[in-house]
Amino acid sequence: MKRTAFLIIGATAAFAAMATAGTIEPDNVEFDDYGAVAASLTGVAGDAASGRKLFANRKLGNCLACHQNDDYLEQSFHGEVGPPLNGVADRWSESELRGIVSNSKVTFEGTIMPSFYRTSGFYRNMEKFEGKPILSAQDVEDVIAYLLTLTE
Amino acid sequence: MIGSNLLRAASIATIASLAFGTTAANAQSLVINDEETMITQAPAAAHLENLDEVFSGWLFRTSETQTLQMDDFDNPGMIFVDQAIDQWDVVEGAAGKSCASCHEGGPAEFAGLRTVLPRWDEEAGGIQSMEDYINKCRTERMEADAWKWSASTMTAMTALIGLESRGMPVDVAIDGPASGAWELGKEIYYQRVGQLDMACANCHEDNYDTMIRADHLSQGQTNGFPAYRLKNAKLNSIHGRFKGCMKNIRATPFAEGSDEFRALELYVASRGNGLSVEGTSVRN
Numbered sequence: 001m002k003r004t005a006f007l008i009i010g011a012t013a014a015f016a017a018m019a020t021a022g023t024i025e026p027d028n029v030e031f032d033d034y035g036a037v038a039a040s041l042t043g044v045a046g047d048a049a050s051g052r053k054l055f056a057n058r059k060l061g062n063c064l065a066c067h068q069n070d071d072y073l074e075q076s077f078h079g080e081v082g083p084p085l086n087g088v089a090d091r092w093s094e095s096e097l098r099g100i101v102s103n104s105k106v107t108f109e110g111t112i113m114p115s116f117y118r119t120s121g122f123y124r125n126m127e128k129f130e131g132k133p134i135l136s137a138q139d140v141e142d143v144i145a146y147l148l149t150l151t152e
Numbered sequence: 153m154i155g156s157n158l159l160r161a162a163s164i165a166t167i168a169s170l171a172f173g174t175t176a177a178n179a180q181s182l183v184i185n186d187e188e189t190m191i192t193q194a195p196a197a198a199h200l201e202n203l204d205e206v207f208s209g210w211l212f213r214t215s216e217t218q219t220l221q222m223d224d225f226d227n228p229g230m231i232f233v234d235q236a237i238d239q240w241d242v243v244e245g246a247a248g249k250s251c252a253s254c255h256e257g258g259p260a261e262f263a264g265l266r267t268v269l270p271r272w273d274e275e276a277g278g279i280q281s282m283e284d285y286i287n288k289c290r291t292e293r294m295e296a297d298a299w300k301w302s303a304s305t306m307t308a309m310t311a312l313i314g315l316e317s318r319g320m321p322v323d324v325a326i327d328g329p330a331s332g333a334w335e336l337g338k339e340i341y342y343q344r345v346g347q348l349d350m351a352c353a354n355c356h357e358d359n360y361d362t363m364i365r366a367d368h369l370s371q372g373q374t375n376g377f378p379a380y381r382l383k384n385a386k387l388n389s390i391h392g393r394f395k396g397c398m399k400n401i402r403a404t405p406f407a408e409g410s411d412e413f414r415a416l417e418l419y420v421a422s423r424g425n426g427l428s429v430e431g432t433s434v435r436n
Contacts, residue, residue, distance in 0.1 A: 081369075124404045126402050
């Protein structure tokens with residue numbers, strides 16, 4: 001009995017350590033004066049193919065809801081709330097994109113764009129989303145890797 | 153994308169003459185049953201600092217959806233109005249009364265009522281919505297059960313009573329004893345909420361007339377309520393719509409019938425002062 005409990009705790013701890021190794025928590029992300037974030041959130045290179053899927057996923061990135069993107073011709077109904085993201089990698093560096101996706105409010109004061117990697121400062125957040133960012137640290141890296149492919 | 157480009161081309165082509173241009177076929181004036189012309193565009197009320205003009209949500213819908221509201225035979229919301237006409241005469245509750253027992257002039261007694269609701273009510277000591285008045289009749293005069301805020305019986309009855317004000321401009325009072333609730337409603341309207349961290353104003357004031365995925369954002373006016381939505385095939389209450397918008401931004405909604413939603417209802421209604429009550433609108 002005692003032994004089993006010990007084993008379970010041990011395994012959980014090891015797993016947690018693995019999952020969070022090198023991951024920067026939302027509250028610890030460091031933005032420069034212009035809103036850019038230099039350090040990778042996970043230390044693991046982003047996967048552009050996964051980022052492309054996240055871009056249109058309505059429950060995750062849902063970026064397409066607000067941004068037109070010519071790389072997504074297979075889906076109709078591109079939003080117009082934000083600027084089109086064609087050629088976005090020609091305009092912004094990797095660090096700047098990491099800042100914009102993590103917490104766009106630092107780069108664009110008062111923007112409607114959600115902060116995808118933030119967990120504090122919300123009002124009347126739904127309980128099930130409390131303490132959780134919209135995208136995980138690796139999701140953010142994947143989205144950035146994808147955005148970096150959008151050149152003109 | 154292709155769709156979006158078309159939309160853009162259409163709006164650019166029409167921008168000089170028309171405020172809206174989702175498709176060239178979009179109608180600009182709402183005439184119901186070929187005889188009643190609705191005011192769908194009006195100068196903004198003096199209290200609206202950030203808007204010059206206000207627009208009915210009808211203008212932002214596709215021509216197919218617009219058409220459904222132009223004839224009562226095509227308007228699916230009218231089925232529920234018929235149900236409310238039947239309900240009008242139904243005796244319920246310990247007092248042995250129906251609506252008709254007291255309101256002998258029929259629903260026509262309520263011509264104009266929709267335009268001034270919600271309003272400050274001295275006796276209740278707060279803001280009262282149409283749903284409150286209906287339930288007061290049910291519980292106090294009929295001694296029957298209250299209806300739930302968005303029950304189908306309730307939305308149908310608000311539709312029947314609202315129809316008597318069709319075409320009349322919304323004209324809610326925001327001063328005097330109503331001013332406290334109005335200020336609270338305004339605060340809620342501009343307060344960012346939820347994990348997506350947005351306020352009503354971010355979508356309905358800053359970004360109306362743009363596409364958010366497949367939806368053409370309107371000013372979020374309430375003059376068309378209760379609204380028949382093609383999405384859920386029923387009449388939707390104002391508070392129900394507020395709740396839906398809050399959930400979409402992952403915010404914990406206020407309760408239907410809460411003081412917060414009554415205050416928000418008053419504030420949003422006041423943003424639409426001057427627009428016609430549409431009776432029962434059709435939306436997507």
